[in-house]
Amino acid sequence: MARTLLNVPAKAARGEIIEIKTLIAHPMESGYRVGLNGAMIPRDIIDLFVCTYNGAEVFRATLSPAIAANPFITFSTVATESGTIEFRWTGDNGFSQTESVLIAVE
């Protein structure tokens, strides 16, 4: 399991625009680098990030080899109802991680 840092407000007013910040530990090895032995280091990146809010997709990003290690993704959404905001990162070598955060909307 990779470490993540998530910043989602615990409480929000209905209709409020909230900022979400996510950071995940990942090497994002581009596949274009050469190792000390002269051989290419195989690509190992996260290629997809999806955020769902009570099951409905609210944000999606496709990631490329040019993105730095430990990708930091920040975006905003509208607080519609109380529930779960879920984040999923998937990538090379079967990488898949899901984290979720509860939000209370009044």
Add this chain to the structure above:
Amino acid sequence: MTAAFLRVAILPLVAGFASLALAADIPTAERRSGSEFMGPETRAMQDDDTTNPGMLWVLDGEAAWRRREGAADKSCADCHGYAQTSMNGVAARYPAFDAAKGRPVDLEERINMCRSEQQKATPLPFESQALLALTAYVGRQSRGQAIAVADDARTYPFIAAGREIFERRQGQLDLSCASCHDDNWGKKLAGAPVPQAHPTGYPTYRLEWQTLGSLQRRLRNCMIGMRAEPYAYGTAENVDLELYLMWRARGLAIETPAVRP
């Protein structure tokens, strides 16, 4: 003939005086952490624990602090308890003099001494993720505290040795650390500001490295840039230099884990 002789004789003299005049310490009031030379975005990234990537290592270090290791089957917490209290202010005092070794040791070496002597475990390699994580976790407990390494009869010779290295010209470019960081801080080197070289936030997440790194890695990095032979990890020269830099940064606040460009 006479004029030519004078020029040859006087020029080195003038150059000598100029370098003497330039190699002065930065006045206390003008000392500024590297974070003050960064852009507002990088500063914001450092100041928010949910955007500072160094916190990933701090979280790993927190887990490692409680994990039992080695033949003694002891964790850091078994001896030191809560790091929040027991490690508070420790990083601000390191490198510190170790009586058994008869010389200063830095935080990484101190952690490894604990590992081999108390936990009976193998020391962690320099720059390993595990050592960086523990150092970052210990360093984090001193955030905001003023740097205050011991400046006494025991440490003085090592501070002086570090200063000698800092001020000695070396490498193919014939530069000393002081050439940039005492004499030309605030100017630009290839578009990037030259900071004063205060080690306020190590281990530091350097965006260029895309990872956390130690002060020794940073020193080696600079020396390679000077085209000098970098000192190997763990050598006395590196620790003396670390001690001198921390003494030179006395009073500035610890920012560990810092973010730097």
